[in-house]
Amino acid sequence: MKWQAAAPSNIALIKYMGKTDGGNISTNASLSYTLGNLLTFIELEPTKDSTDKWEALNKEGCERIHISESGQARFLKHLGFLKKEFNFNGNFIVRSANNFPSDCGLASSASSFAALTMAAYKAVKDLKKADLKDYSLEALADLSRQGSGSSCRSFFAPWSLWDDNGARKVDLPFEKLHHQVVVVNDKIKQVSSSEAHKRIRTSSLSTTRTDRAQERLEKLMINMKAQDWKTSYEIIWNEFWDMHALFETSQPPFGYMSRGSLHVLDSVKSIWQNQNDGPWVTMDAGPNVHLLYRPDQKYLAQNIAQDLSAHFQVITNYV
């Protein structure tokens, strides 16, 4: 018997940055767009072995992934946590695959932890039937959050809000957006996002971070509801710079912004200056630049992809 599940990645417009110790409790609310085409697939197969084990999954349309020893340990630790929650003693072989390149800085922890949580629930529910209570999507998202914070937003689409009450779907316009990621290679050794959450506590900007993020979240939702694309762009722009400013003002400072990132950001800025319109732009804890376009901006997305592909790999998912 085998159980399968898939879950999408997501890109935050209001960022989860800063957490309390243990359990991935965010110090601020975040809002994300679910990237429905960027999926992690998980397969669980029961084993008589005394431990769980991870393997790469062979799946059509997916590249074979490699996960470091510590990455595998973190993943299997989450499976252990789920089995304990579901009061289940057996072990599994966990196989996973992503249908997007894993080395391009797209958050694969969000999709992979969400998919693992879904698959484990499916498997144990099937094996234990009525002996396992029913879990709502919100409750499963909360379990997933304990493995990877941003994964709790991947349970809802297209817009997901994660605040003190957990993660849930939020109704907002712009339900279909083209998504583009400009892959900016840099050789600088990166600080992991888990590490970044801790280090930013040393920045003097972090004391007022929660208030700034909350204010921006409220403003963004108001402007999205009013279909004000340009003001929303400005808020989203300020938000990712705020997060990168937290990184660069930590003690010691660290950062992800590279010459390539700045080149892409400059190109987007000049499009907005010339056309009074353009894509939304954001960056995660990495040098890559994410662009979101309205459906009517497909032509612009194609043009930008063509211009930037002279220097960078550009991955576009059209709706």
Ligand code: PMV
């Ligand atoms: O889920 P984590 O711990 O990998 O944190 C991810 C944080 C950011 O991607 C930088 C922002 C976000 O909200 O997704």
